Amino acid sequence: MVDTKALPASQLCRRYDLEALGFKDTTELEDLREPLGQDRAVEAIRFGIGVRHHGFNLFAFGPSGSGKTEIIRRYLEPEAAAKPVPDDWCYINNFKVPDHPKLLRLPAGRANDLAQQMEALTEEVRAVISAAYESEDYRTRLDVIVEQFKLKQEEAFEDLQKKADEKNVSIVRTPMGLALAPSQDGKVLNPEAFSKLSSESQEKFKKDIGELEGDLQAVVRMLPEVEREQRREITKLNREVTSFAVDHLIDEIREKWRDCTAVLVFFDEVQDYIINHSDVFRLTKDEAVETVPARIAADFVMQQERVIGNCQINVLISHDANGGAPVVYEDNPTVENLIGRIEHRSEFGSLVTDFRLIKPGALHRANGGYLILDARRLVFQPYAWETLKRELRSQEVRIESLTQMMSLGSMVSLQPETMPLDIKVILIGDPLLYYLLSQNDPDFQNLFKVPVDFDDRLPVTDDAVALYAKFIATEARKKRLMPLERGAVEKVMERMTRLTSDTERLSSHTRSLSDLMSEADYWAASRKASHIAAEDVTHAIKAHIHRSDRMRERTQEQFQRGTMMLDTSGAKVGQINGLSVMQLGDFAFGRPSRITARVHLGRGRVIDIEREVELGGPLHSKGVLILSNFLAARYTENKPLSLNASLVFEQSYGGVDGDSASSTELYALLSALADVPIKQSLAVTGSVNQFGEVQAIGGVNEKIEGFFDLCNFRGLSGTQGVLIPESNVKHLMLKDEVVEAAEKGKFHIFSVASIDEGIEILTGMPAGELDAAGNYPKDTINGRVKLRLEAFAESARRYVKSGGEEKMSEVNDD
């Protein structure tokens, strides 16, 4: 029989003693400069930021709330500040193809200057052109042109008039044109007078009118050409007058931009454009409103605004000349927020747009610097991930709406010139997403070559403990919390160790730490303290658990009221207390379950009832299948396993998964086969392999505490306890109540390495070792099991001999 001594209380929980660090509270501790336990990630960040080659973008992954963004910013911002400031970018009108706006690149910090200068220029242009057209000089020159052409027309008509007068024919102006009519003494003859004329005279009139009509037609044909010529002359005059008024204004600002050829070209285009569109400036807005009908005035004003607007610039991105490279965090990475958008405005019920309505996206803002994005949000936004990859691949930003990309809709839009892209993108996400993308997206490895893997735990060493204390002090200051007393720091570290479920690790999960400290700060403040004490941390932990444990209480209640059947005393054959963990959000708790086993003659099958009814998951089924092999291999090496065994989680109505109950099920099975009762004061957890070795499981603390809470309610008898795998001892971070009960010998934690160790504790009977002849001692568990199985085998043999083979097959086939 093995030694069945329970684990000492000291092994049930790790306590921290920071006295050696020599501080009373966190005010005496320095700030932590480097991230804690993230050496690998920091190295990757430094490399990723430094390497400038294409595709070396970063994907930072780690558990949510582990401070990834903050750490990345901490390294990124100094690096960005030391880099040269990227150029400013503007969109300007493409005077040749207006729906393809052009980009204008300017030295950093100068785009806004140009925008202001262009605004002032256009306002001035509006005034000077209006004044030029108002000038007497212009009006006189215009009148001269108009009169010249009028005279040309009149001369033609006067000749005709002269001819007509000679033939007593009048030229009559009709509402729409001209006509020739017979007349006498300058007065048009009426039909009555005309009919009184001799037929020769009448015929002569008709003949003359017919001849004159030819001349009239020639004159009328000439009129459009004369008018066209007049318009050309007026246009020439307008260009001359406008040019005189505008040239010196543009020359003035041209001087300031001698160093920017692109801007000078733009000025040339603007100059031509203004001169070609000077007509719209002939009236001021007020004059237009006063002198022409409202609709025409509105059209006129709109046209004026459009021409003015086309000469202005749309500053897309402007940087502070002394600011360094930009670091942009885009919180909502939609397609539009990434690559910019083209807005529309309503004009008389239609949606129209122009280059001034192009808005920048995060890629524009971060160009020449760094862009941080949340990977999960990015992939959840329709087409955002594909768009980002396309821009990174092509190294240019193309502003295109979703409707354009998908060829939906037919709204008037623009195709702005693409902007060259030089950017480092840092995606922040969780490991699952990283692995999914790297496995399934062929572009991913080409574009995000630098993984930044954040850890959420660090090994407990003396150095690490000292640094962790500083980490707590730094976080407290950052969050403007009260200082923590040394005892509080120790409690916080215990809690952070519990979160890792490993006594040899500390959690570096920043959000959990900061939440715990914030809650402790609240409790300290509520008792009007100036420092956070250990009791505040304990209070915070308990209150946090209490807020989440309604379901746990409800489960406990079911046991207490007898709805769920579970014994914590006595002993029973084929019945054992198993332990499972329920995870509800960020809260997990242990729940004991009764597991039973029944055996009878059969063809060597262990029936997992959970699996049969599809309540058992694959891992659970795997554990059960191991059991049958274990039984066959250990006890009936040379004979067929001739039993049918059934295993069931009693009163379990939900799914069961995981193999942490496989050892428990095996104990129940052995008890049933050996017909030896199992102590119901004990609960068991642990998985088992084919050799009967007990293996580690997860959630050991929650499982122990779950059973403890039930026993505690019913009253601790001193015989109660839990069997856990030996390899789980290092994971024990049990709550104070359990540790205290263990100290007082009222509750026991047993660690076992094999099934034999476990069955001895559970039954109080030796497991029994195999002798040289291949037999187990009779009064041992193994001996009894072997005998029972051999008896089954013999019965089976007899049954088959008596012709029951077919029946047996039928039974088993069912």
Place this chain on the structure above:
Amino acid sequence: MTEPSPPKYHRVLLQIDAATHCQETVGAAIDITARLGGELHGIFIEDADLITVGEFDFIREFRLSSPTAHQLDRLTLKGQLRAMARSVQRQLERAGSRRKVTVGFRSVREDVWRNEGETLVDADLIIIESTNRLKSRGYRGQRSNRRALATMRPTLLLKGGGRLVPYVTVICDSVDAADHGMRVARALLGASLKNITLLPYRVTERVYGEILNFEQEFSKSADQATEGSGRVHVAPLAAESDNSIMSMLAPENGVVVLKTGGALMNNPTELESLIISQHPLLFVQ
């Protein structure tokens, strides 16, 4: 010298026919009416000759927008005239509502209009457009021009729908004509003193001296009234055999104010040259 109060002009009559249909004329009439705070009555005169022309089956129309000949008939012409009248009415109403001027309108046949005296007599100011130029829109306008001159009401003859420039020349053959002309020019056209030129026409040296005195006293009283709008300019006295009246007018399109019954009105050659010139004419009684 105290300047007599300016005459009151309330009822303005705008006379339009098929040829004087233009926005500028309507705009000028509305401007003047608005300045006077009066009301504007538009009269569209249907040309009797046009109706007559429509009765000949061999007469064709050559439209300015197309060189093809179109057969004319009475019905088409009537339809065109009515459409024009409606268009003029719409323009008047729109312009009136924009400037908050009360507007009336009616369309009348020329032969009826010729016999209708009360309308002209009731008007405080008559506005007619005419340039007498063949190609101009005002070609047909002359039909009613001469008749208007015979009325005893102030009459403004616009030319070709052009804008009214601020310069005014008052042709005067007496102090009374100068005084009357200046007051009407200021009241109707809103001319400032510095933009008014007095042009003595065929006056003796004595009358010229009187006109000079009148101008000095007028300007002095205007200064006292701190009007600050400058002084009226008086053109030098020209000999009778000197250049015609046309050569003395400047600028080319300034408004000319004439007093009916004066020396100029009795000189048909000079008057005709004025009528066919570009100068808008304001006849005052």
